[in-house]
Amino acid sequence: MISLALASIRARLFPILLVILALTSSMALLLAVDRIKVATQNGFNQSLSGVDLVLGPRGSGIELMLYTVFHLGKPTNNITAETFNDIAQDPRIEWAVPVALGDSHRGYRVISTTDEYFERIKFAGDQTLQFLEGVAFKELNEVVIGSAVADALGYTVGTSMFVTHGSGALGELHDDFAFQVTGVLAPTGTPTDQAIFVSLEGYELIHLGWTNGSQAISLESLDILKIPKERLYPQTITAAYLGLSSRLGLFQVARSINEYSEEAVSAIIPGVALTELWSIVGSVDSAFKLLNWLIIGIGIIAMVTMTMTALESRTREMTILRTLGATPLHLSSIILAEITLISGISVVLAVGLVRLLTWVSIDLMSEWTGIRIELIWITVNELLILGLIVLAGLIASLIPAGMVYQRSLHQGFSS
Amino acid sequence: MILETRQLTYQYSSGKTLYFPDVQLRAGEKILIIGPSGSGKSTFLNLLSGVLPNQDGSIILNGHNYEAQTRQQLDQLRADHIGIIFQSFNLIPYLSGFENAKLSLRFSEERRTNVSDISASITQLAEGLGLTSEILAKQPEAMSIGQQQRIAVIRALLGKPALILADEPTSALDPVATEQFMTELTRSIDPSEQAVIVVSHNPTLTPLFDRVVQIGEAA
Numbered sequence A: 001m002i003s004l005a006l007a008s009i010r011a012r013l014f015p016i017l018l019v020i021l022a023l024t025s026s027m028a029l030l031l032a033v034d035r036i037k038v039a040t041q042n043g044f045n046q047s048l049s050g051v052d053l054v055l056g057p058r059g060s061g062i063e064l065m066l067y068t069v070f071h072l073g074k075p076t077n078n079i080t081a082e083t084f085n086d087i088a089q090d091p092r093i094e095w096a097v098p099v100a101l102g103d104s105h106r107g108y109r110v111i112s113t114t115d116e117y118f119e120r121i122k123f124a125g126d127q128t129l130q131f132l133e134g135v136a137f138k139e140l141n142e143v144v145i146g147s148a149v150a151d152a153l154g155y156t157v158g159t160s161m162f163v164t165h166g167s168g169a170l171g172e173l174h175d176d177f178a179f180q181v182t183g184v185l186a187p188t189g190t191p192t193d194q195a196i197f198v199s200l201e202g203y204e205l206i207h208l209g210w211t212n213g214s215q216a217i218s219l220e221s222l223d224i225l226k227i228p229k230e231r232l233y234p235q236t237i238t239a240a241y242l243g244l245s246s247r248l249g250l251f252q253v254a255r256s257i258n259e260y261s262e263e264a265v266s267a268i269i270p271g272v273a274l275t276e277l278w279s280i281v282g283s284v285d286s287a288f289k290l291l292n293w294l295i296i297g298i299g300i301i302a303m304v305t306m307t308m309t310a311l312e313s314r315t316r317e318m319t320i321l322r323t324l325g326a327t328p329l330h331l332s333s334i335i336l337a338e339i340t341l342i343s344g345i346s347v348v349l350a351v352g353l354v355r356l357l358t359w360v361s362i363d364l365m366s367e368w369t370g371i372r373i374e375l376i377w378i379t380v381n382e383l384l385i386l387g388l389i390v391l392a393g394l395i396a397s398l399i400p401a402g403m404v405y406q407r408s409l410h411q412g413f414s415s
Numbered sequence B: 001m002i003l004e005t006r007q008l009t010y011q012y013s014s015g016k017t018l019y020f021p022d023v024q025l026r027a028g029e030k031i032l033i034i035g036p037s038g039s040g041k042s043t044f045l046n047l048l049s050g051v052l053p054n055q056d057g058s059i060i061l062n063g064h065n066y067e068a069q070t071r072q073q074l075d076q077l078r079a080d081h082i083g084i085i086f087q088s089f090n091l092i093p094y095l096s097g098f099e100n101a102k103l104s105l106r107f108s109e110e111r112r113t114n115v116s117d118i119s120a121s122i123t124q125l126a127e128g129l130g131l132t133s134e135i136l137a138k139q140p141e142a143m144s145i146g147q148q149q150r151i152a153v154i155r156a157l158l159g160k161p162a163l164i165l166a167d168e169p170t171s172a173l174d175p176v177a178t179e180q181f182m183t184e185l186t187r188s189i190d191p192s193e194q195a196v197i198v199v200s201h202n203p204t205l206t207p208l209f210d211r212v213v214q215i216g217e218a219a
Helices: A002-011 A013-047 A061-068 A081-088 A147-153 A200-206 A247-258 A270-313 A315-323 A328-369 A380-409 B041-049 B071-081 B097-106 B109-113 B118-128 B133-137 B145-157 B175-188 B203-208
Strands: A053-057 A093-105 A108-113 A131-134 A142-145 A160-164 A173-185 A195-199 A239-244 A265-268 B003-011 B017-019 B023-025 B030-034 B056-061 B082-085 B163-167 B195-200 B211-214
Touching: A002 A013, A002 A328, A013 A270, A013 A328, A013 A380, A053 A061, A053 A247, A053 A270, A061 A093, A061 A265, A061 A270, A081 A093, A081 A239, A093 A200, A108 A200, A147 A173, A173 A200, A195 A200, A239 A247, A247 A265, A265 A270, A270 A315, A270 A328, A270 A380, A315 A328, A315 A380, A328 A380, B003 B041, B023 B195, B030 B203, B041 B056, B041 B082, B041 B163, B041 B195, B071 B082, B071 B109, B082 B145, B097 B109, B097 B118, B097 B133, B097 B145, B118 B133, B118 B145, B118 B175, B145 B163, B145 B175, B175 B195, B175 B203
Parallel strands: A108 A195, A142 A173, B030 B195, B030 B211, B082 B163, B163 B195
Antiparallel strands: A053 A239, A053 A265, A093 A108, A093 A160, A093 A239, A131 A173, A142 A195, A160 A173, B003 B017, B003 B023, B003 B056
């Protein structure tokens, strides 16, 4: 039956190619959207590991996660260093790494923190941050950059740079104090690749003499070496990553921080916040999926319609086969084989197309969005989805196959 | 006996009933079924081939009584024991001459076992009918009427079915070509195992057959 179905397909190549094109595009779209979603989820899930709690101002946990971990949006509020130090003293907390955000450099976010950040913050399970070259910052004017920053800007160890006040492109430049790159981090596939790290003291230093977002006194008029070290410790920070000595006390510690009476702070569990985030994104994802399934449904309808339309012109062909001993079941099988072939070819083309598109856009996507899509052929889940589509096509093709069956039963050999 | 029909009748949904004469056909025999247009020649052919259900009377082909067969068994009987040649040859347009000829083996295991080498058998039959391998490779639209007719003959004969049914096979041919076609068809069959029924409205074919059966008496 397959060879006859193939020959029949060859004879009606153009309309069948159009149907294959429609089915391939819709299936490729479904696969692509799913892979982008999975890559985004993986990217988010792998961005932060080894952190039990994120401490920040009281408010939305998702928002705190977005601007601290994923560098999306702007911090809404700060917490005082005093509160941070007080909470960090809790014996249940093993380590605490503060971060202060606000400045940028050529579109890349500047994160001020301590050098402990590079030891404590992990990604993709339990992988620690590695230096591709150089070391962590030690001095006030030293800076560590992510791999994507180094690639995009062509910076290496020793490159000098100024930081822009604020995160917008139009911010005022801190051009009275230059930083020097001392380390470049190895790629992680997380937002860390797109970040610039300076010490809390260095960050505080460039903001000395700034009031209400404008520079009042230039650092050039000051003797930096004479500034007392404690004066350079920031009064406020944006957030802090906390590691507990035992994860058993996670909820208790989170509750006690949330009930902290001296300042409105909160502690969020990263996994919980991410789950909340996905539940919000989930409805958009469902809408996308629904749209995709509709497109696939239209493709299948087009395929069945084409087959049914062609039946009229194929009456003679079916009659000839009947004279040769083909049963109505044989004829229906030919129709089913044709539709299986069309769907199968579309599946193979869709998988190939998505792989090709992934291969072409993998670096571009990573650079533009920070999302790194895995270059794979097909997952078991995708195979099941595509199998379901082929099955739906086959079920739908029972209509024309049934028509052939019925018609051929009542048809004679009139020449 | 290859074929035997007794008191065969067929009633259309309009109520019109056709009565067909009894036919007995032995191996090597050629019968001409003759009758005017609309006399029921095609209906007779459809009944003999098992496509139309046998309403009344009996048909026995190579010992198989149609009444005792299911619809599927009748299809198989047709595939195994009957080769059909149409007036318009009915070749599948997207298959080559060779593939069209080979189609007859697709639905019959029995006919496949009668052919040890498909390619050689088709070539041998083709050569006997004056067709070259180049013509066999062509699609029907690139063939002449005569060539299409010969492909249809090869398809009907391949695998040695017991009964060859031909429906107005010479209607497009002149008298000389008609005689040549009948000679080639007769020469190509095995008289010890095969027999031929040709349906036509042309009485001039009579001398080319062993017997003539007239149909077309409506009641």
